[in-house]
Amino acid sequence: MSAALKTPAPGTRVRGPTALGDDWRRLVRLTWTLAATDFKLRFFGSALGYLWQLMRPLMLFGILYVVFTQLLDFAGSERFFGVSLLLGIVLFNFFGEATGGAVKSILVREQLVRKIDFPRLAVPLSTVLQALFNLGLNLIPVLVFLVASGGRPRLSWLLLPFLIVVLAIFGLALAMLLSSLYVRYRDIEPIWEVVLQALFYTTPILYTAEMIKVKAGEEALRLLLLLNPFATILQSSKHVFIDPSHQSPQSLVGNGALTLLPLAAILVLFVVGYTVFAREAPRIAENL
């Protein structure tokens, strides 16, 4: 057999696992299967099933709505306060699920990672996809509330999917980064919890951008929107989806070109996230 070794090696070289694999269809299939299975399992065995998925943000919304309109009068004369609060919660919920869920995603899929060769990116990607499924469901009550409080379909609604795609890319960027770093550093988990908390309160979810402008000044608001891509996306979503009375980030910042900065930050983060993930992917199975 040693003579046979000298003949040129046949076929393809086994290079070990990578982030993308060499068949993109397999990546898509796996991502879909993982996300769909988890989605199915999530409320398996509960009587109300998918309804819980709707109930959770709605219940949080109910509490916050009562507190901020009845006790604290944040709403003022704002006609769409309730809906924009709900939209904020729903979008933040998506972001939290996509990134927070991704942190431990590789550990949760340990069985797969250790036993089969598959495009590793399927793991964080499926987490984001699953969060997208939930977002799709959760946007239904937002729409119902919007129409109920007098919102009428506008052409600018068509921009919402684009904003959600940007948000999903942002989420995926962080999902890749967090999931691969968690393999080496287990303290990513508590750190990210704190970051998410901070994000919740530094984003105009409970309050409006206009309130910051009045109370802390234009400069503070500008800083907030430029430093926090999530805030920019949320503010844009409110502007295009709920009511033009929510000013667009462009007009709030006062410089249209500057608002491209958060977008650029998301793209840079995506490249960084992918690079880190792709570098870690071949050895995830042994580092776990």
Next chain:
Amino acid sequence: MAAQSLDYHAWVSAQPLVIVVDQVSKQFRLPHEGVHTLKERALHPLRRTGYDSLHALRNVSFDVTKGEFFGIVGRNGSGKSTLLKCLAGIYRVDSGAIHVDGRMSTFIELGVGFNPDLPARDNVMINATMLGLSQREARRRFAGILDFAELHDFVDLKLKNYSSGMMVRLAFSVAIQVDAEILLIDEVLAVGDASFQQKCFDEFARFRKRGTTVLLVTHDMSSVDRFCDRALLLEHGHVAETGDTGRIGTRYLDLNFSSQARTAEQNVAAEADTETGEQSARVLEPEPAEPVAEPTRFGDGRAEMLNGWFEDGDGRPTEVLHSGRPCAFGFRVRFHDHVEDPVFGVSLHTPMGDHVLAANSQKMTPAGAFAPGEEVVVRVRFDNILAPGRYDASPAVARLNQGLAWLDHRSAWVSVVVAGTHAHEGALVNVPCDLAIERQTDARVSNTGSG
């Protein structure tokens, strides 16, 4: 089996290679102190983490021909699973290259992605997707999968309510539906009930007919012996030997049972303590043998058995006897007194006390007179028809003049392991026999006639 046919080598060289493993090494880093937290990193940014290197594979090279059934054997920790994972693409190799020609499928574990809360139907689809089938392919093969697993009636039952045997059947059925040209299988044969195992074996035979190449990784030599054409023996990450199954089997059993191998291993692991040193001295130099534990010994001391040993057909001392080969037990006796016509004997028994051999010189021509200081060597030669297992030898020297008088008797003095690659039928000894089946054409007639 094709393996046993004489033109096997000719056949092999005519086939293309489908797997070429060239000088593959793989090393794992085992950190001394797990730097698992950023805090430790932040507090000691400059400290380089010390780690132990575990060389799981060292320069492993081999190749597999299309249609071959290739076994990879090795003991626990020999690196066989690492090798399989490198082949499967789960681990990236540190150096060397693995080339594979053809669609490959890996069963390192059956039922990857199985979820106990979902019914079998969903699990089949998930598992098939994991193994690389598309949704459409998986749906098309669904009936075939359930047919093979014989689980049509349980398709909507949640997997957590399946017995482990049913689960294995389902998983194996999915696994074989993936039309792979190369299969990597990791010890999946050990599971399932006997009839299902037989089905799996039949399926393997079908693989062979289709020209599927199979790599079987196991520590069970008998399944390698049963299926594989060739095998590779891994030891400490090295390829100890590649070759036909019979030779590998012998070598593997030697490794498993002989203390020589154990000692060699301990030397490799650099764990040589004094006790091991003594052991190795004993092994390398069979005389004088110290019994493993001081057994019961009696006798008047007029003769002394100095040492006893087992030897193979060529007269080499050994601690492993291979089934079906000639071998012998020998012992050396020194007389301390003038002894006339002593009787030498030995009995071989299992640790449970079942005697499988008893031989003595009572019926032979009297041995004659021995003077003090004189020595004899007594050998009992026999064809080893013993079933695999451990046996103890109890030799004795006695005089039979007025009743029985022990000169020296040591029970369970020397131990030996009988190793066989073939599964035996469960009897203590494999008595050579013929089995004949004669059809009685008029049996029914005579039965009714007598009844």
